[in-house]
Amino acid sequence: MTRYVIFLLFTFIVQNSFAQVPVEQCGYRYEVERILQRQPNFFIWQDAYYRAAMDEYNQLQSDKRDLIVTDTEYYEIPVVFHILYNNANENIHDSLIYNQIKELNLAYRKLTPDTSRIRTVFKPIAADVRVQFKLATVDPNGNPTNGINRRYTTKTTFARNIYGSYTTDMKDSTKGGVRAWDPVRYLNIWVCDMEYPNYLAIVYGFATPPTGAPNWDNTGNVTKDTNDFESGVVLHYKVTGKKNPLSPLKYTEAKTAVHEVGHYLGLRHTWGDGTSATGCSVDDGIFDTPNSRYSNSTCTGQNTCNDGAGDKPDQTENYMDYALDGCAAMFTLQQAYMMRYVLNNFRKTLPYRNISSDTIQTPLPVDRSVKVYPNPVDDASKLNIHIQEPQSLVYSVNITDACGRQVLYRSFTSNQVFDIDLSGMASALYFVIIKDASGQIISKEKIVVR
Numbered sequence: 001m002t003r004y005v006i007f008l009l010f011t012f013i014v015q016n017s018f019a020q021v022p023v024e025q026c027g028y029r030y031e032v033e034r035i036l037q038r039q040p041n042f043f044i045w046q047d048a049y050y051r052a053a054m055d056e057y058n059q060l061q062s063d064k065r066d067l068i069v070t071d072t073e074y075y076e077i078p079v080v081f082h083i084l085y086n087n088a089n090e091n092i093h094d095s096l097i098y099n100q101i102k103e104l105n106l107a108y109r110k111l112t113p114d115t116s117r118i119r120t121v122f123k124p125i126a127a128d129v130r131v132q133f134k135l136a137t138v139d140p141n142g143n144p145t146n147g148i149n150r151r152y153t154t155k156t157t158f159a160r161n162i163y164g165s166y167t168t169d170m171k172d173s174t175k176g177g178v179r180a181w182d183p184v185r186y187l188n189i190w191v192c193d194m195e196y197p198n199y200l201a202i203v204y205g206f207a208t209p210p211t212g213a214p215n216w217d218n219t220g221n222v223t224k225d226t227n228d229f230e231s232g233v234v235l236h237y238k239v240t241g242k243k244n245p246l247s248p249l250k251y252t253e254a255k256t257a258v259h260e261v262g263h264y265l266g267l268r269h270t271w272g273d274g275t276s277a278t279g280c281s282v283d284d285g286i287f288d289t290p291n292s293r294y295s296n297s298t299c300t301g302q303n304t305c306n307d308g309a310g311d312k313p314d315q316t317e318n319y320m321d322y323a324l325d326g327c328a329a330m331f332t333l334q335q336a337y338m339m340r341y342v343l344n345n346f347r348k349t350l351p352y353r354n355i356s357s358d359t360i361q362t363p364l365p366v367d368r369s370v371k372v373y374p375n376p377v378d379d380a381s382k383l384n385i386h387i388q389e390p391q392s393l394v395y396s397v398n399i400t401d402a403c404g405r406q407v408l409y410r411s412f413t414s415n416q417v418f419d420i421d422l423s424g425m426a427s428a429l430y431f432v433i434i435k436d437a438s439g440q441i442i443s444k445e446k447i448v449v450r
């Protein structure tokens with residue numbers, strides 16, 4: 001084989017690897033493939049409970065019973081976050097976990113300001129799911145907990161490998177993961193690194209749909225979901241929490257978790273996971289999400305399927321589409337009904353019921369101190385900046401003069417003293433502006449150089 005041929009072959013293999021393993025924001029289909037291996041009747045069962053739930057919904061509607069009035073109960077789901085880390089970045093800050101809980105609550109209670117994104121045609125069917133989330137306060141042994149279970153792992157990644165094989169090792173304590181807390185009583189959310197080195201493969205999240213209804217599989221091989229220690233949600237550490245400083249630009253709104261919890265509570269993708277060819281004939285089983293041919297990555301008013309009379313555009317505002325951050329802002333009334341149906345039939349013991357709607361957990365203040373010193377500072381000496389916080393993160397500092405003109409720009413890492421040489425700077429008043437990686441200002445101080 002000539003060197004040229006070897007080069008071509010190598011190029012082919014590399015390109016093919018990229019072609020076969022794109023970046024994927026949700027691994028739902030892999031999870032379903034895995035379930036189908038042990039429960040071949042999964043789709044039959046899923047279709048049956050979707051029909052049952054929708055029949056119930058339609059019956060209530062035809063009885064003219066307003067669902068919002070007849071079903072006012074709020075559910076609260078205790079959540080445990082298992083943070084699996086091999087390095088400091090993966091050991092994400094408490095504040096990100098708190099604000100992830102907050103974003104889940106804002107989404108499921110229809111309280112997010114993002115509801116302004118919902119187009120008029122969909123506003124009447126945007127639902128308050130009346131499901132809330134709270135970090136667990138008691139662990140499975142009855143001990144107090146903050147609901148955050150941090151574990152060091154020797155594994156550098158939990159990625160699907162480049163050949164596409166799928167891993168649930170993050171849930172297995174013998175394989176570098178951590179075993180679920182009793183899935184009958186907790187929503188388990190594993191946060192770990194799911195990036196294959198060099199971005200050959202990445203999944204931002206996946207979730208286990210409910211399985212294991214009584215009597216649907218007579219093979220005796222049914223693993224009841226409520227006893228299944230793989231039950232829960234897995235998130236890539238870079239897309240967990242709002243304004244995660246490490247998140248890719250499109251994933252800063254913490255909506256991957258909202259989407260994955262939707263799967264966990266029984267929802268399917270709005271386009272029904274059909275292919276481009278079959279897409280308009282494959283539905284998600286929910287009637288108030290318009291048909292769409294494939295997943296949408298933007299919210300520019302596309303309409304990929306004509307549904308005849310009453311046709312509506314693709315509902316890119318929906319959390320179960322792929323447009324997500326920048327677009328997503330709603331679940332529909334029927335999706336809300338479906339999730340509550342799942343909680344009442346397949347995940348019965350999970351939520352606390354009859355709780356007050358005003359108990360939504362709010363984020364903790366960020367445990368961070370910022371010092372800029374000395375002030376005033378001599379023009380021959382150095383200005384020190386020190387950000388102390390539990391996790392080392394990258395910040396930028398911008399020094400401007402009193403008219404807002406940039407004098408100096410640097411980036412630095414927290415938890416070590418960063419010094420800036422001011423020699424030669426004119427004696428004057430300056431502003432020191434520190435921003436986090438998402439561009440949010442975390443400190444702005446006046447300093448005097450003399």
Ligand SMILES: [Zn+2]
Nearest residue numbers: 026028259269
């Ligand atoms: Zn998904």
